Every structure is written in structure tokens, then in C-alpha cells.
Amino acid sequence: MSGSVPAVRLTRVSRRFGDVRAVDEVSLxxxxxxxxxxxxxxxxxxxxxxxxxxxxxxxxxxxIELHGVEAAGLxxxxxxxxxxxxxxxxxxxxxxxxxxxxxxxxxxxxRAERERRVQEMxxxxxxxxxxxxxxxxxxxxxxxxxxxARALINHPRVLLLDEPLGAxxxxxxxxxxxxxxxxxxxxGITFVYVTHDQEEALAMSDRLAVFCEGRVEQVGxxxxxxxxxxxxxxxxxxxxxxxxxxxxxxxxxxxxxxFSIRPEKIRMLEAGxxxxxxxxxxxxxxxxxxxxxxxxxxxxxxxxxxPFTVIEQNRDATAMTRPGRAVRLAWSADHHRSLVER
Amino acid sequence: MSGLGxxxxxxxxxxxxxxxxxxxxFPLLGFAVFYLGSLSALVxxxxxxxxxxxxxxxxxxxxxxxxxxLTRANLDIVARTVVMAxxxxxxxxxxxxxxxxSMARYAxxxxxxxxxxxxxxxxxxxxxxxxxxxxxxxxxxGVLGWVIDAVGLGWAxxxxxxxxxxxxxxxxxxxxxxxxxxxxxxxxxxILPVAAALERIPDTLLEASSDLGAHPWTTFRHVTLPLALPxxxxxxxxxxxxxxxxxxxxxxxxxxxxxxxxxxLAHQGTAGNVPLAAAFTAVPMAVMGVYLLAVRRLxxxxxx
Numbered sequence: 175m176s177g178s179v180p181a182v183r184l185t186r187v188s189r190r191f192g193d194v195r196a197v198d199e200v201s202l203x204x205x206x207x208x209x210x211x212x213x214x215x216x217x218x219x220x221x222x223x224x225x226x227x228x229x230x231x232x233x234x235x236x237x238i239e240l241h242g243v244e245a246a247g248l249x250x251x252x253x254x255x256x257x258x259x260x261x262x263x264x265x266x267x268x269x270x271x272x273x274x275x276x277x278x279x280x281x282x283x284x285r286a287e288r289e290r291r292v293q294e295m296x297x298x299x300x301x302x303x304x305x306x307x308x309x310x311x312x313x314x315x316x317x318x319x320x321x322x323a324r325a326l327i328n329h330p331r332v333l334l335l336d337e338p339l340g341a342x343x344x345x346x347x348x349x350x351x352x353x354x355x356x357x358x359x360x361x362g363i364t365f366v367y368v369t370h371d372q373e374e375a376l377a378m379s380d381r382l383a384v385f386c387e388g389r390v391e392q393v394g395x396x397x398x399x400x401x402x403x404x405x406x407x408x409x410x411x412x413x414x415x416x417x418x419x420x421x422x423x424x425x426x427x428x429x430x431x432x433f434s435i436r437p438e439k440i441r442m443l444e445a446g447x448x449x450x451x452x453x454x455x456x457x458x459x460x461x462x463x464x465x466x467x468x469x470x471x472x473x474x475x476x477x478x479x480x481p482f483t484v485i486e487q488n489r490d491a492t493a494m495t496r497p498g499r500a501v502r503l504a505w506s507a508d509h510h511r512s513l514v515e516r
Numbered sequence: 517m518s519g520l521g522x523x524x525x526x527x528x529x530x531x532x533x534x535x536x537x538x539x540x541x542f543p544l545l546g547f548a549v550f551y552l553g554s555l556s557a558l559v560x561x562x563x564x565x566x567x568x569x570x571x572x573x574x575x576x577x578x579x580x581x582x583x584x585x586l587t588r589a590n591l592d593i594v595a596r597t598v599v600m601a602x603x604x605x606x607x608x609x610x611x612x613x614x615x616x617x618s619m620a621r622y623a624x625x626x627x628x629x630x631x632x633x634x635x636x637x638x639x640x641x642x643x644x645x646x647x648x649x650x651x652x653x654x655x656x657x658g659v660l661g662w663v664i665d666a667v668g669l670g671w672a673x674x675x676x677x678x679x680x681x682x683x684x685x686x687x688x689x690x691x692x693x694x695x696x697x698x699x700x701x702x703x704x705x706x707i708l709p710v711a712a713a714l715e716r717i718p719d720t721l722l723e724a725s726s727d728l729g730a731h732p733w734t735t736f737r738h739v740t741l742p743l744a745l746p747x748x749x750x751x752x753x754x755x756x757x758x759x760x761x762x763x764x765x766x767x768x769x770x771x772x773x774x775x776x777x778x779x780x781l782a783h784q785g786t787a788g789n790v791p792l793a794a795a796f797t798a799v800p801m802a803v804m805g806v807y808l809l810a811v812r813r814l815x816x817x818x819x820x
């Protein structure tokens with residue numbers, strides 16, 4: 175992939191609204207044909223970034239290139255980019271077929287070809303037989319599929335998706351994640367996917383960018399971002415991390431540099447239990463235990479540091495440790511991830 | 517007292533239909549008696565007939581009055597009124613749309629409040645006063661004529677007033693004056709529903725349209741206008757029906773040619789021909805009925 179012209183390239187792009195820097199000096203390369211996610215909490219600038227690529231907003235400073243062509247000043251209708259909106263934005267006065275065929279109608283594609291391609295699209299998103307209905311007569315999941323079909327029918331080179339699954343229930347969301355990924359691989363279009371759901375981003379993306387306060391904290395594959403978080407924010411936002419700082423960090427590693435350790439890498443032992451050589455160990459007391467079905471999440475009070483989160487698989491039905499018990503936490507220092515201080 | 521009040525509240529809370537019926541009982545009774553009652557009395561009267569010799573109303577069902585309505589002079593009145601109502605409606609829609617559009621989509625909240633106030637402000641003062649002030653504005657030596665003379669366009673006004681049908685000795689006594697006053701008094705009734713309809717269109721719909729390749733004008737034609745149609749339909753019902761029934765504006769401004777409202781006034785008053793007055797009133801009702809059906813056919817209410 176490297177070497178070719180990126181589908182989207184942002185170079186030091188900023189967007190200010192009054193005094194607020196919604197997007198702050200963001201530089202990104204999104205490769206042709208990849209599933210790229212922009213992950214971050216609400217207000218982190220990921221949606222504004224998407225709107226800049228779509229052309230609904232113009233950057234205050236910086237440069238946006240689409241397939242090597244400078245996009246400055248190009249209105250949305252002159253960009254080879256289509257968007258799936260968070261609220262779907264289906265036209266209420268048109269049928270499903272008219273909605274899906276809207277882009278073709280605008281391009282004056284002849285009626286017969288238009289109808290054929292609309293049917294193809296409705297088949298692709300697995301919505302046959304609803305073409306005559308109005309959006310109001312569809313369920314949330316069906317509307318989501320119509321919005322996807324409407325954006326894909328123009329064969330854009332880049333498809334932008336703004337939290338498209340946000341309004342769906344968990345089961346449907348998981349199903350749509352699989353389908354979206356399959357559709358993306360089938361049509362081979364670059365997907366730029368905005369989400370605040372880290373699991374979704376990890377499950378679907380080829381690469382992802384983690385946003386915080388208008389800046390990109392880290393770009394990488396899901397495994398890179400999860401296994402080697404670059405900053406404390408990424409460590410905390412992508413999955414759950416125990417960020418260890420200050421005195422405890424120095425006691426454990428000999429250096430005051432902060433590091434993170436994932437809850438599932440920590441073993442919880444009886445107080446005073448023997449720990450193999452070369453492993454880190456910390457004494458603590460169970461403050462809270464939350465039963466989560468397949469696993470239990472413990473919050474462990476530790477002296478001179480923030481409480482640790484530990485996850486234990488529920489292999490035995492009765493193995494849960496009660497709050498108040500003294501425990502010993504142990505893990506291998508190999509799992510430490512040093513963090514950049516900000 | 518609280519025990520009884522609470523029991524009553526609980527009783528009604530569990531029976532929402534009964535609560536609704538109680539709420540609606542009085543308005544519905546008033547509607548049935550005063551509105552539907554007078555309307556059916558009116559329609560019934562239109563099927564009576566005035567005896568030309570005795571000057572008495574003959575209370576026997578006949579279509580003779582509708583026969584009188586179909587005379588040349590009366591049909592002229594009907595045609596004049598309907599054409600005026602249509603022109604006023606089209607002009608009001610043309611003026612109202614851009615204003616409503618900027619109010620709904622561009623104005624800041626503060627500006628929007630000011631604009632709504634400006635639209636509503638004239639409705640706070642008496643309708644008669646406003647119509648008479650138009651008579652003064654449009655009079656031969658009035659403000660408008662003075663301004664037109666001052667900018668050297670007096671000759672153009674002369675030309676305009678010399679035109680047949682719409683012309684006259686001065687703006688205030690020509691059909692153009694009637695038109696201007698009608699347009700002014702009914703314009704708010706067009707602006708408000710159109711602005712309300714435009715305000716209900718989410719921004720993302722317009723963004724989606726441009727995202728899919730539509731130029732602004734195409735977006736307007738395929739998204740904005742169809743979604744604003746219910747508002748335009750509602751506004752046009754106001755302007756159209758208000759013009760059809762009005763007698764003050766054509767009585768104050770314009771020439772001596774009658775409008776439906778004036779004919780109704782004359783026939784039920786001095787002439788004592790209540791049946792013909794009633795038959796005249798049936799015309800706007802019929803026209804509005806046909807108009808509503810046509811508007812529905814055009815799909816104006818599809819987006820509701």
C-alpha cells in the first residue's frame with residue numbers, strides 16, 4: 175500500500191470555531207482501500223475531521239488532499255466522497271428506492287439503469303422488497319442500510335461513516351459490524367469510520383487514529399494501538415489500562431517514567447503468595463468486585479497509587495473473591511508499556 | 517377535599533378517553549352549535565329564493581338563487597375575486613419564501629426573534645387602520661406618489677395607471693391598489709407557516725443532498741421545496757380564503773367593481789336578498805374545497 179497516493183491526506187489541518195480548536199494540527203494519511211477508524215470521545219474532533227473531508231466545513235489552516243488532489247474550495251457536490259450520516263438523513267418525502275437512487279437521478283442516469291442499480295444496492299445491503307416504502311416505515315437497522323446503499327450507489331472512492339451504528343441495539347450493532355466489514359471488502363472502497371466505541375474500532379479497522387481534544391494521539395493497527403498505547407490517554411481510552419506513575423512506577427521498574435499494564439495481564443493471588451522471579455508484585459485489598467458474566471472485574475486498593483483494575487476469567491462458578499480480602503497482584507514486566515508524558 | 521380530588525384524579529388518570537371527552541365536550545359543543553349550525557343555516561338559505569314582487573324570502577327549496585348567481589354580472593364578481601385571490605397568493609408566496617428561508621436557516625437566534633416580531637407587529641394594530649393608511653400611502657398626493665415623482669419615475673407610474681383593467685386615476689383607486697393592500701395584510705399569514713415548515717428541515721438533509729452530488733439549486737428543487745410545500749399550502753389557504761371573503765380592502769381601495777365579500781354585504785343588507793348573499797358565500801367554500809383537493813393531489817401533504 176505504501177508508495178501509492180493516499181486516498182485522504184490531511185496535512186496540519188486545523189478547524190477553529192470561535193476560540194475553540196475543534197481540530198488542532200491534524201496530519202493523517204488514509205490509504206486507498208483501507209478501513210480506517212477515527213476513534214475518540216465526544217468532542218474530540220473526529221466528526222469535524224470527517225466533515226472537513228466531506229467538504230461541509232473548510233479547514234481554518236492546513237491542507238486536505240483527496241487522491242493527491244487539493245480539496246480546498248471544492249464543495250461537497252464536487253468531491254468523490256459520500257457520507258453515511260449519524261441520523262441517516264434519509265429524505266422523508268421519498269421512497270426507499272428514490273432515496274437510494276437520488277445520486278443517480280442527480281447524475282441523470284437513465285431510469286432503467288437507475289432501477290437496476292438501486293435493486294443491486296438494496297440486495298447488497300440485504301434489503302430486498304422494501305423499495306416502495308417510506309423511511310418512516312422502516313426500523314432503525316433498515317434505515318441504516320438504506321443510508322449505506324444511498325451513499326454506496328455513486329461508487330465513491332471514499333465512504334465516510336459518522337457513527338453509523340450508534341443508534342442500534344447491541345445485537346444489531348454487532349451484526350452490522352460484520353456486514354459493514356464484508357461490504358467494504360467486497361466493494362473495495364476506502365472507508366473512514368468515526369466511532370466512540372473502542373471495541374467497534376478494534377473489531378473493524380485495518381488502522382485507526384485515536385483522537386483527543388482535537389489532536390491525534392496515535393495512529394496504528396488495532397493490535398499496535400491496543401498492545402502499545404503511545405500515551406496515557408490511549409492506554410486508558412482503548413480498552414482499560416492501569417496507568418502507573420510516580421513512586422510506585424519507580425519502585426517497580428527503577429524509573430519514574432509512567433507505564434501502563436492491561437487488567438487481563440495481571441494475576442490475582444492470595445496475600446503473601448510466592449511470585450516467580452522477575453515478576454512485579456503489589457499488595458492490595460479488594461475494594462469492589464463486579465460480576466460481568468464471562469469474567470469478573472475487580473478494583474484493588476493499592477497503597478500510594480491509584481486503584482488497580484484486574485480482570486479474572488470466571489472459570490469456576492464460586493471463585494469470586496469478596497471485597498475486603500487482602501490479595502497480591504503479580505504480572506510480568508514484559509507487559510509494561512512505557513507512556514509518553516504530555 | 518384532597519381525598520375526593522385525589523380519587524377523581526386517579527379515576528381520570530386510569531381513563532384517558534373519558535378525560536379527553538370531558539376536555540373536548542365544551543369546545544365540540546360550541547363548534548357544533550355555532551359553527552356547523554350557522555354553516556348549515558347559511559347553506560339552507562342559499563336554496564331559498566327572494567320573491568321579486570313582495571320582497572319576501574320564499575322558504576321553499578329551489579335552485580333559482582343559484583340561477584341568479586350565474587348571471588353575467590355576478591360571474592364577473594366571482595371571477596374578479598378568484599383571480600385577485602390567486603394573484604395575491606402567488607405574490608405572497610414569492611415574497612414570503614426568501615424571507616422565511618433566511619429567518620429559518622440563516623438568522624441568529626436573536627435576529628430570528630426580531631424578524632418574527634417584525635412580521636407579527638402589524639397584526640397588533642387594527643386591520644382597518646392599516647387598510648386606511650394604505651389608502652393614504654397610495655393616494656394621488658400620497659407618500660408613494662411623492663417618492664416616485666422625487667426619483668423621476670412619475671412618467672412610469674402614469675403609464676402603469678393608463679393600462680386597461682388594472683389601471684385607474686390613482687393607485688389607491690385602481691385594482692393595483694387593492695392588490696397591494698391585500699398582499700400587505702395577508703403576507704404574515706404566508707410567512708409564518710412557510711418559516712415553520714423550513715425550520716423543520718434538518719440541516720443534514722441538505723448536506724446529504726449536496727454530498728450525493730446535487731448543486732444548491734438542485735437541492736432546493738428536490739429537497740427544500742418539497743419539504744416546504746405543506747407550509748406553502750397552509751399559507752396559501754390563508755391568503756386565498758382571506759382574500760376571497762374580504763370586503764374591507766376592496767371597499768376602501770380600488771374602483772367600484774365589486775368583490776364577493778362586498779356582494780354578500782350588499783345583498784344581505786339593504787337589498788334584503790339573504791338567499792343570494794348565502795349563494796355568494798357558497799362560492800368561496802366550493803373554491804376552497806376544490807383548491808384543497810388539488811393541493812392534496814399535488815402531494816403537498818405527503819411530507820407531513
